[in-house]
Amino acid sequence: MLIANKHPDHGLPLEPADAETLSVAGARMVSRFLTYRPNHKPTPLHSLAGLARETGVASIHLKDESHRLGLNSFKALGGSYAVIRLVLEEAGRKLGQPVDIAELQSPAVRAVAARMTFGCATDGNHGKSVAAGAKLVGAKAAIFVHSGVSDERVAAIAAFGAEMIRVEGTYDDSVAEAERRCAEMGWLVVSDTSWPGYERIPALVMQGYTSMLSEAAEALPQTPTHVFVQAGVGGLAAAVAGHFDILYGSDRPRFIVVEPDRAACIFETARAGHPVKVAHDEPTIMAMLECYEPSLVAWRILSRKADDFMTIGEEDAAATMRRLARPAAGDPAVVAGESGGAGLGGFLTAVADPDMRARLGIDAQSRIFVINTEGATDQGRYEAIVGTAPARLLEMA
Numbered sequence: 001m002l003i004a005n006k007h008p009d010h011g012l013p014l015e016p017a018d019a020e021t022l023s024v025a026g027a028r029m030v031s032r033f034l035t036y037r038p039n040h041k042p043t044p045l046h047s048l049a050g051l052a053r054e055t056g057v058a059s060i061h062l063k064d065e066s067h068r069l070g071l072n073s074f075k076a077l078g079g080s081y082a083v084i085r086l087v088l089e090e091a092g093r094k095l096g097q098p099v100d101i102a103e104l105q106s107p108a109v110r111a112v113a114a115r116m117t118f119g120c121a122t123d124g125n126h127g128k129s130v131a132a133g134a135k136l137v138g139a140k141a142a143i144f145v146h147s148g149v150s151d152e153r154v155a156a157i158a159a160f161g162a163e164m165i166r167v168e169g170t171y172d173d174s175v176a177e178a179e180r181r182c183a184e185m186g187w188l189v190v191s192d193t194s195w196p197g198y199e200r201i202p203a204l205v206m207q208g209y210t211s212m213l214s215e216a217a218e219a220l221p222q223t224p225t226h227v228f229v230q231a232g233v234g235g236l237a238a239a240v241a242g243h244f245d246i247l248y249g250s251d252r253p254r255f256i257v258v259e260p261d262r263a264a265c266i267f268e269t270a271r272a273g274h275p276v277k278v279a280h281d282e283p284t285i286m287a288m289l290e291c292y293e294p295s296l297v298a299w300r301i302l303s304r305k306a307d308d309f310m311t312i313g314e315e316d317a318a319a320t321m322r323r324l325a326r327p328a329a330g331d332p333a334v335v336a337g338e339s340g341g342a343g344l345g346g347f348l349t350a351v352a353d354p355d356m357r358a359r360l361g362i363d364a365q366s367r368i369f370v371i372n373t374e375g376a377t378d379q380g381r382y383e384a385i386v387g388t389a390p391a392r393l394l395e396m397a
Helices: 016-021 024-034 049-055 065-070 074-095 107-113 125-137 151-158 171-185 200-219 235-251 265-272 296-305 314-325 342-351 354-359 379-386 390-396
Strands: 002-004 045-047 059-064 117-122 140-146 163-167 226-230 254-260 308-312 367-372
Touching: 002 265, 002 354, 016 200, 016 235, 016 296, 024 074, 024 200, 024 235, 045 200, 049 059, 049 342, 059 065, 059 200, 059 342, 065 074, 065 367, 074 107, 074 117, 074 125, 074 200, 107 125, 117 125, 117 171, 125 140, 125 151, 140 151, 140 171, 151 163, 163 171, 200 235, 200 296, 200 367, 226 235, 226 342, 235 254, 235 296, 254 265, 254 342, 265 296, 265 308, 308 342, 314 342, 314 379, 342 354, 342 367, 379 390
Parallel strands: 059 367, 117 140, 140 163, 226 254, 226 367, 254 308
Antiparallel strands: 002 308, 045 059
16 A cells, blocks of 8 residues: 655654754764774665666665674664763763763763663664663663564674563553563663654664665665655654655655554554554564554654655565565575564565556656665574575675
């Protein structure tokens, strides 16, 4: 399904706080923070020229976040960055002076961090980022996971020393339990979704994503005309739409939000014109996007800067994983997890439908930008869908 953004705020400038969060200066600060991460390097930007020829567009570029900071997901940028910012701010309060990122590993800062615990709910990737950030600074992490999070993903988070807390129900149930338990224990919630009275930390998480976008913009040969980006609660989609709006101005690309049809809270919010919590349906294989209520900060940005909203089905996601694994002639093989290729899946769905293609203005001059947001974060599930183990696929490439 595809709908255009009919919200009365569509096209309005970002609110000042959001513009500051997603600014070029903010992205530069995140990039500076990343230089203090021991395994940081820019992730690849792949040109999918073969797929572009097949689909009748000028170019397709894919930013491959499966290589990000050894954590296999773009989420590595958000949660960890927020944890580091919060530790430095707390250290500044305790020490009575501003504390720079260069002092992160100093004994005084680590002593402050050791008394801090960061909590969050997760489908897998955000929790791994928060846990990794806490380990980096010497803090503790308590990660809340719902019933649908696989044992492999739980183990990957626990490997960073986090306390793992299982919650019956959905992702939204784990968000509520994380908020309750953290308030009870005096822990700091580092959530990638926002609610009334809780906006600044999710905004820091979103700001963390902007360094990925500045990397992509520097590497792209031309400004894209269309951006298809997947959404769960909407944080990444809002970061991309807002930052690219600032970066490109009047040349900004058309921005399309893509969601699973089984968990389309942003789509239904756009259709209703106000935030909507959707009913829990059958689980989607796009587990990292299985969210039923939008982030308020994200919706505030998307209502202004997203142009279209669409949904894709389970087989669309699976087919995109297989297509990236066994690419068109000349294109690199890319390992994309169940949620990782959803943005590209949205493009492939749209370009195959003459009506959608026309409505989105996709033609032979179109330049498409998408993000592979995760690699094989559950290798068993990946192999069951694609038919090849991810390590084997990369060996054959």
